[in-house]
Every structure is written in C-alpha cells, then in structure tokens.
Amino acid sequence: MSARFWPLARGHVVTSRFGPRDDGYHYGVDFGRPGGSGGLAAHAVQAGTVDKAGQASGFGQWVCVSHADGAGYTVYGHVIPEVRAGQVVEAGQRIARINPDSATNGGVAPHLHLEWHRGRVWAPPGADRVDPLPMLADAAYPGEGTDAPMTAAEVKQIQDFIKGFCGPIGSDAKDIREQLCGQGSRDGGQFTGWRQLGGKSVVDALADIRNKVLNR
Template sequence: MAPKIWPLERGHIVTSPFGPRSGGFHWGVDFGWPGGSSNRPVFATQGGYVTRSGPASGFGRWVVVDHPAADGGGTTVYGHVIPEVPVGRRVEAGERIASIDPDPRTNGNVAPHLHLEWHRSVWAPPGPDRLDPLPILAGAAYPIAERRPVLSG
C-alpha cells in the first residue's frame, strides 16, 4: 500500500472539517497551526504529478497533484498556499510542495490556513467525487521536519 502523509507537520489542528457548515457545504478540510499558520510548509500526502500550480479562483493560489494508482489514486488539492513546485513535476509522499500563504485576502479574510481536498479520481466540481480527507489520512505518518542549518556563533 502506498504511504500517506499528513500535509502539515505534527501539531496541526483541523480548523474547519469536511461537510455542512453555515453558508453551505465545505468540500475539503482546513488545517491550521496553534499560534499561527503563515508560511508553514505544506507536504504532498501521496506521490504523484503536479497538474496545477499557481493562481486559482477562490484559493488565491493552489497546488493540485494527480496520484496514479500505484501511489494510492485520486487527486489532492492544496489551497491558500504559495506553490513551490511546477506543473509536470513528480513529487513523492512527504515532499514539501508549498507553504501556507500569510495573506488573509487570498482565503476569504480568515486566518491563514491550508485547505485540502481529496478527489476520487481527477479534479471534480463539488459533489460526490470529493471525499473527506480525514478518514483517508487516518493512520498517516507525519512529514519529516525540515533540517535547518545549525548556526555557530
């Protein structure tokens, strides 16, 4: 079975789940970080190929990854981010692909966060082909924290 990885490092929280909410239905899960999410790294949940990277209506900017069957299948959408990978690039599960956009104007003037969608096969408009990411990620590993250089003084 292909590995699955949480899109944020250990310690993240769900700020808005998949499902009904005031004003309609939320077709993804929003993740944040206690104390603020600006510029936090975002990681690929499975291996696959980047099909969209850049400006997106309603997301500010996004990264979309198509996952071949060998990688677990489906398509994931990472919204309200600053993309760090180009279209056509192969990414692996747990690879850094973006950072959370610190500009609240790109996400409906709410605190910076990651919006994650899981699509059954290819990108699909809102409806039954969009799946709740939380059950899919149950038991997933956390990404390995980025190593930062140790500065000596």
C-alpha cells in the same frame, strides 16, 4: 497502499471539517496550527504528479496533485506554491507554504484547505469529492523518521552536504544510514557521536539532516 502523510507537520489541528456548515457545504478539511499558520510548509499527502500550481479562484493560489493507482487527486488551497505543473513529487515532500496574507490568499485567515477527489483529475463539487480525514487515518507526519522514500536528487543533495565530514559517501539511502550509524572501521570513529544526536536515534538524526538540506 502507497505511503501517506499528513499535509502539515506534527502539532497541526483541524479547524474545519468536511461537510455542511453555515456558509454551505465544505468539500475539504482545513488545517492550521495554534499560534498562527502563515508560512507553514504544506506537504504532498501521497506521491504523484503536480497537475496545477498557481492562481485559483477562491484560494488565491493552489497546488493540485494527481496520484497513481486509483489513489485520487488532492488539492491544497490558500498556499504559495513551491512546485510547478508536471513535477513529480514524493509522499511527504514539501510542495507549498501557507499564504499568510489575506489580501492574496482568498481573503481568509491563514490555513491549509485540503481536498481529496476520486479518480486522477479535478472533480467539481459533489459526490466525487471525499472526506480527506479517513484517507489519512494511518498517515505519518512529514519530516519524522525515514519511511518516506528518498529520490535520487535528495540522496545526492545529502551526499554533497555531508561528504565534507567523511569523504565520499554511499550511493543510496541505506549506505548513508550505515555510514551515519558508524558501521565500518574508517567511519565508525568519526561518527560515533551520531548514534545519539541530541538524544535522537541515528534514523531521526538522518531525517533532521534531510529536512535541513532540502528546506534550506
């Protein structure tokens, strides 16, 4: 199974589950964060291709991602899209932020509505919409560790961001990790301090760098 991620960072809560509720059947799961959810980044739960991004009835705006290999189709509602239709996205990649304005987010308190549909296309309400929570049982949290594969564009951004500290840097994620770990005599002295950056392992430090570069 391909890598899966929660749509919000660690610390989120489920505010409404899949299934019947007073206003009808809820064909998704709502996520938020204690203290306020407006502006929080929303992440792709799996790799795929953006099918829709923009205006959507009831949501204000949405992002919809079609996943390969029978992995389904996911919908992210009440958001401000940060991707475009046709764009390929990685698992865990930031794709939107929660719209904080109830005047433009479908008239709701800010939260993320996530749907999971069978197949690779949007499905109308009914049996082809499934509960997202079991699908995320073993999901990782976005921005933690380096299990999510880095795209070539991400690697280049990181190279450009840190090459001022150590000159030209390796050509792939493994080379970047080795250089930050201090392997090799030239870079070992320069990067010894990166072994424990703020009490974090070099792998987590790299994840922090990646997040800062890609979200700046």
